[in-house]
Amino acid sequence: MFHLLQLTCAVAAPPEISGEQTCSVWAVTGPASSSDVTVIDPARSNTILDQFSLPPTSPALCICAVPPTGDTAGTVWIGTLDGGVLIHSSSSSRRRCLQSVSLSEGVHSLTYSQGEVIAGLANGTLAFFTHSSGIWDLQSQEVLSLGAQPLQPVRCCLAKEGCLWVGYWNKVYMISVKIRKVEKSFTVSERSEQQVRFLCAAGSGVWAACRLDPILRLFDWTTGRPLQEVDLSSVVTKALGSAFLSLSPLQITAMSVVSGRLWVGTGSGAIFSVPLSLTSESCSIPYCSLASAQLCYHGHRQAVKFIISAPGCRSSSNSADGAATTSQLILSGGGGYINFRIGDDGSDGASESVLQRSERSHMIIWQSPTPSVPSPAL
Structure with a gap:
């Protein structure tokens, strides 16, 4: 477990990206x-690899x-x-x-797809960046407007096999x-x-969730056909x-597919792990059964900001011979940390410094379980 102030977003840079022997995680914080x-090695979470400030113009979003x-x-x-891409x-x-x-608009998402980077902007526009001669061409990006009114930021994109799924309002484009063209769109929520x-993608399906909503929806990757809906x-x-019966804790606030399981973060700070019926990465439909959902006992006191996977982490602590x-x-x-097995023990005479520490933003780290032998509790 690692605590930071006011976490915004994070990403893992695996060895094939960083060129180093192990994965690193970049976490963005700040007012x-x-x-x-802050850059850490998640296998040695108390070790800070690097820490630096971005130019003091506006906060980073993605x-x-x-x-x-x-x-x-x-x-x-x-x-x-403020529209910066660094x-x-x-x-x-x-x-x-x-x-x-x-750029002229704020950058709310960044997505890599087959040699290009796509920025989702505040005015409902996508900006496509390409490269030449070893550098990225940032000055002459192509743009594609989704056009739906009123304008909203593009906060959600998923790239796979040359196709980009973009969440915009209640639809997916x-x-x-x-060819920079919308080939199809479909409605995710009737609201x-x-x-x-x-x-997030798994096999030949994509799981989707909406803001202020507790419903998970599964769609076919190729056609967009709805396959499953679970509350x-x-x-x-x-x-x-x-x-925890108020509206906020029931909302989905983060989601990721890792090792054949759907990880879902909620407004309550609780995280659930749901096994998927994923038999083949290329052709199977990742249906899930909520009856098999597991509560992760370690959670946050406030809404979960993100869930990411960090592959290729090197560690010597898990092997008997130290290799x-x-x-x-x-x-x-x-925000904060709580063990749901124990509950909130902040009223048991804890010192103010301990309480302040528990309210800070935390990153919680799990080792991925073997999909075929799920742990009874995470």
Whole structure:
């Protein structure tokens, strides 16, 4: 477990991106006016690899790890509220900004797809960045407007096999990255004011969730056909009891697929792990059964900000002979920390400094369980 102030977002830079022997995690923190970056090795979570401040113009909203593409190095991209795109080295000289550009709109998402980086902007527009001669061409990006009114930021994109799924209002737009064209769109929620905020792929399906909503929806990756819909409300209330019956804790606030399981973060700070019926990565439909959902006893006091996976982490602590092994870790970020088995013990005469420490933003780190032998409790 690792605590930071005011976590915003995070990304893992695996060895194939960083060029280093182990995975690193970049976490963005800071007040409303600026942001700091803390880089850690999640296998040795108390070890800070680097820490630096971004230019004090506006807060960072999103972060993305970009693999070596053509002649370009492995890099980490950061998008800011005032329209900045900052490219940093993902290895030893992390503090140095290699390239930057200032766009006319805030950057709310960054997504890598087959040699390009797509920025989701505050005015409902996508900006496509390409590269040449070993550097990224940031000055002449192509743009595609989704057009739906009123305008909303593009906060949610998912890239796979040259296709980009974009959540915008209550719909998903399926876009060909190559020709910059919307090929299909479909409705996720019948409530027009809903906003699709989370998309994650598994096998031949995509799980989607909307803002202020406890419902998980599964769609076919190729056609967008709805396949499954499950309401998380009953699982949350059953696991946490009547103290968590208000609207906010039932909302889905983070989502990720890791090692054949759907990890879901909620407004209560609780995290659930749901096994998927994933038999083949290429052709299976990742249906889930809420009856098999597990509450992660370690959680946050406030809404879960993100859940990410960190593959390729090297550690010597898990092997009997001390030899280094690699594993995949799962990290969540959110305000405060709580053990749901014990509850909130802040009233038991704890000192003020302990309480203040428990209210800080924390990252919680799990080692990925073997999908075929799920743990009875995480």
